[in-house]
Amino acid sequence: MVCATFCEGRTVVHRLDARVRVAAAVLPACLVAVAQRPEAVAGGLVLGMLLAAAARLDPAALLRRLRAVNGVMAALVVLLPLTLGGPALAHLGPLSVSAEGLRRALLVAGKANAVFLCVTALIGTMHLVTLGAALGRLGVPARLVHMLFFTVRYSDVLHHEYARLRRGMRVRCFRPRLSRHTYRTMGYLLGMLLVRSFDRAHRILDAMKCRGFTGEFHAVRRFALSRSDAVFAAAIAAATAALGWLEWS
Amino acid sequence: MTPLIRLENVSFRYGPARPVLDGVSLALHAGQRIGLVGDIGSGKTSLLHLIVGLLRPDGGAVEAFGIRPAGEKDYVRIRRRAGLMFQDADDQLFCPTVAEDIAFGPVNLGCTCEQAHAIVHETLSVVGLDGYADRITYQLSAGEKRMVALATVLAMRPEVLLLDEPSANLDAGARGRLLGILAARHEAMLLVSHDLDMIRRLCTHVVRLRGGRAEPCRVEDV
Numbered sequence: 001m002v003c004a005t006f007c008e009g010r011t012v013v014h015r016l017d018a019r020v021r022v023a024a025a026v027l028p029a030c031l032v033a034v035a036q037r038p039e040a041v042a043g044g045l046v047l048g049m050l051l052a053a054a055a056r057l058d059p060a061a062l063l064r065r066l067r068a069v070n071g072v073m074a075a076l077v078v079l080l081p082l083t084l085g086g087p088a089l090a091h092l093g094p095l096s097v098s099a100e101g102l103r104r105a106l107l108v109a110g111k112a113n114a115v116f117l118c119v120t121a122l123i124g125t126m127h128l129v130t131l132g133a134a135l136g137r138l139g140v141p142a143r144l145v146h147m148l149f150f151t152v153r154y155s156d157v158l159h160h161e162y163a164r165l166r167r168g169m170r171v172r173c174f175r176p177r178l179s180r181h182t183y184r185t186m187g188y189l190l191g192m193l194l195v196r197s198f199d200r201a202h203r204i205l206d207a208m209k210c211r212g213f214t215g216e217f218h219a220v221r222r223f224a225l226s227r228s229d230a231v232f233a234a235a236i237a238a239a240t241a242a243l244g245w246l247e248w249s
Numbered sequence: 250m251t252p253l254i255r256l257e258n259v260s261f262r263y264g265p266a267r268p269v270l271d272g273v274s275l276a277l278h279a280g281q282r283i284g285l286v287g288d289i290g291s292g293k294t295s296l297l298h299l300i301v302g303l304l305r306p307d308g309g310a311v312e313a314f315g316i317r318p319a320g321e322k323d324y325v326r327i328r329r330r331a332g333l334m335f336q337d338a339d340d341q342l343f344c345p346t347v348a349e350d351i352a353f354g355p356v357n358l359g360c361t362c363e364q365a366h367a368i369v370h371e372t373l374s375v376v377g378l379d380g381y382a383d384r385i386t387y388q389l390s391a392g393e394k395r396m397v398a399l400a401t402v403l404a405m406r407p408e409v410l411l412l413d414e415p416s417a418n419l420d421a422g423a424r425g426r427l428l429g430i431l432a433a434r435h436e437a438m439l440l441v442s443h444d445l446d447m448i449r450r451l452c453t454h455v456v457r458l459r460g461g462r463a464e465p466c467r468v469e470d471v
Binding site for chain 2 (some may be wrong): 052113127128129132149150152153156200202204206207208209210211212213214218221222
């Protein structure tokens with residue numbers, strides 16, 4: 001259920017401190033997201049590619065994901081030039097292709113790919129568990145971090161529960177169709193899943209109480225910064241500054 | 250000698266139409282391992298939950314370690330001394346990694362990080378799972394999850410183990426390992442199980458729940 005395609009690696013990137021990686025992905029990503037100049041976005045793309053290369057992401061898996069991102073972007077690149085006004089580049093029958101529309105569409109597509117590459121290379125290469133702990137250390141509210149942990153932990157259990165109920169339906173020859181019977185049955189299935197999750201949540205809380213839980217979580221995970229973390233952080237800070245220079249100079 | 254846990258005439262019902270226990274009396278002394286048998290729905294799990302205050306009795310009295318619990322505060326004190334292991338390990342193990350799950354109890358009891366880490370490694374070796382500290386809990390097999398669930402309870406150093414169907418859904422190998430670990434423990438135990446062979450091997454006493462009451466019976470007769 002929980003995807004960990006890029007997590008098993010032994011590259012420089014995988015060895016970096018998780019907190020540094022999160023910060024190093026978010027900082028340039030934010031800058032690229034607000035950038036208006038193509039030079040800055042191109043710089044972000046180059047940075048993303050460098051990071052992806054450093055993390056030695058599996059090219060086939062990376063391409064599969066890039067295809068998913070750019071499927072959405074393709075729609076934008078086709079539609080935006082046709083719907084925006086301004087000077088026309090060309091005419092297709094009654095439609096005119098706007099130069100400004102094309103520029104903006106390409107800018108958005110470039111931003112999306114740059115941010116995707118940075119985040120996949122730095123954050124996609126760590127387990128969600130590590131990510132949660134790092135977010136907690138970076139000051140994200142504990143409640144949100146624990147919601148992430150519980151989601152990771154129980155998405156699998158709930159999926160099994162769902163699969164079990166579906167099997168029970170299938171052995172009694174249920175086949176989804178466009179019918180009232182199907183809607184009602186799917187309603188029952190979702191309802192049952194909710195009720196069971198509710199019961200399970202209660203049992204989990206009971207089990208936590210039995211181990212002395214009184215409403216407060218204590219962190220036990222430790223992080224340590226090394227020299228390579230400092231070097232990497234400095235490099236990313238410099239790269240982000242360079243992107244800022246490209247944007248605002 | 251005063252018993253570790255004593256139930257006096259305890260009754261409990263899930264609403265007026267579903268009485269479960271109707272005047273159960275039971276005493277668990279140090280060194281005893283009591284097997285609790287009975288049909289499904291006879292109130293075995295409810296009885297364990299009554300002891301640690303997850304359920305509250307409708308009548309009679311529950312006493313543990315000389316404490317007559319009056320409210321949640323007293324139950325908190327009882328729970329650190331009576332470790333309850335749940336039927337479904339997925340209910341018990343909620344942390345991302347094995348180490349964090351085992352450390353959860355000790356840290357709640359006020360251990361420092363270092364002490365908790367030491368307890369984690371010590372407990373893992375007791376249940377024969379050395380090197381499992383950084384494993385992701387949801388990726389474990391059913392047998393491994395059960396052992397980790399036992400470790401989370403043992404990590405709190407309880408005086409009494411309350412075990413709810415510990416051998417259910419285990420294969421022969423995992424069941425054998427569990428049996429070996431439990432047989433070597435010195436804590437008093439209250440063991441709910443349908444696994445009569447396990448009860449015969451582990452328990453010093455057996456109590457059968459029937460019709461809401463507890464009837465002592467001989468281990469050999471189980």
